[in-house]
Amino acid sequence: MTQNISYFIEVLGIIVFTISGAFSAMQKRFDAFGVLIIGFVTALGGGTIRDVLIGFTPVTWMRTPDIPILIFVTGIITLFIKNYIKNLKTTFVFFDAVGLGLFTMIGIQKGVVTGLDPGICIILGTITGSFGGVLRDILLNNIPQIFRKEIYATACIVGGVIYFLLIQVIDKDLSRVITISLVCGIRLVAVKYNLSMPKFYA
Template structure:
């Protein structure tokens, strides 16, 4: 595993999505195996759907054992230290937003690498960012958060579009970091000021 910036942030994103899945599952009183499964699904769901849709198979977590290992360790630690981590709710939210931002950009890049239309790349980035949480909510039998609360998919779409628009003008690495900050920023502002999209 090469320790470049994007790997570090991908690992952080995976960790925080796992924690979010484990917390959701524990609130539904699932058994330990159920909790770990939900943690996995939340962390890998978005990337898996993305890989399946573009035909990049076996899907990425199957080709890199590090990711499942990180998820497993994170899930077990979360279960053991749940009290301590619960008080870190804000930190968690920030990690989740960071993960959302990075996973979105990874998805956009994957789309570019297989030659898709820019708008489709943004959709692919949004899927990569959002579908883990979506599948988690379906498994836990609730209307997915993404569909009726907070600005979630919108943050991915804006961040993904921002990345593509910046790309011709600035360094790819800088554009990436800026786009991640855009996604995080929108999420943070939306939750902090309770911004919601209008109900149609």
């Protein structure tokens, strides 16, 4: 995977997560500022928690001011064309899944670079991919969706495990592409067939 494609997908992932967050905030009648913040937190929250936990500070988005600008511009555009975007539901689910796959891979990579165990790297990938949504739900005063709805974080975990198996036998770049596709694919299948993890009640 070339650097450019990777960067392009990351930007797409951030845009989609921002839009997703902005819509959740509008459903709770937030003001313009609130909508932008929720978009920001949804897109960057997972990576921020990851950076804080491993001690990579100032956190990533503070070192790349283009990213916050991208998010604010995306958020403001979303406010103005919301009626149009709403109809793009399928496109939206697709990019969200792509973003999930890519963010998971980025998180795993950060863990590897930090010298952490594979199991911890998988946790970091899962946090990067799905905890922006957890922060979003906390700020919206909802129970986090990923604990009750279709398979989401579980796709990150499965992808992470497969990644560390794959790199034993094949090339790293190829392993990454497969992992990202796998996480994305599991998520899309889960949404299409409404698959969820077994629920428990005590």
